Amino acid sequence: MKRWTKSIVIDAPIEDVWKYLDGDLEKMQQIMPKVVSNTPVTETQEVVGSVYRQEYREGNRVEAYDVHVTEYENTPTHKHMKVAFTLAKLFEITAKYEVEALPDSKTKFVYITTNNPLKWFIKLFLLFGNDKVIVEFVERVKQVAESNRT
Template sequence: MISWRKEITIPANIETVWKLFDIDQIQRIMPNVVEHKPIDIKEGVVGSTYLQTYQEGKRKESYIVTDIEHEETDVRKHHKIEFTLAKVFHIQAAYTLIKEDDNMTRFIYSGNNEGTNFLGRSLLKLGGTKNNEKVVNEFVELVRNEALKNN
């Protein structure tokens, strides 16, 4: 299993950053997600499911994303999802925003990726933590850059 936790400070209002995670804005911070359709929306968000399609090059992969944690207050926003990719990886990812002040937000991106079978575990070992760190760093920088565009 590979786990990650990356924390940065974004010089933007917490609401500005949080809006980037809205269903109609998600492609700004996840450009490879070419489709994100609600399947079953639950009151209170937790348990809601979405059909998400990810494209890398010519390869497209669709999977079901489930909301497993959700909190939304004036000073803290938190959302955690999980999905199984290609029957090979079980992924959980959490996005947490903490209001430092009116124009400063702490963004914490954490999660884990676990191989569901021999192939998945082998691929994670081959991919290594360096590649995962690169993906995580690129994601938090994209969130920062998109938030600053709205500031």
């Protein structure tokens, strides 16, 4: 299993950042442009246990998978959500989005993801994996949140 952690300070209030991580499809697509749908399958009042059918476009192919919310917290100064899904029957993936309010209307964003390959030959590729996609995602969240401050 491979694990990556990246954090960044965003010059935007916590709510302006969180709305892209825990918002509607239109907001989500601003930071995850390859997600083409995010449809509720099961929603719970406490959010943990909710399941969403998500579709992701990679080239001409669209892959569908169920995203399970395994952790959720939403307070005025600290928010986080952890999701888990299996992609293409090849990877078990978790993603944790955490935001913390900082002074001067800034927000610390921490992104933690794990990737567990389900096939032996995929494990070899993962050995050479780098954090480029993770860094690009964190920077995209920063850019979108800062350019759309309310």
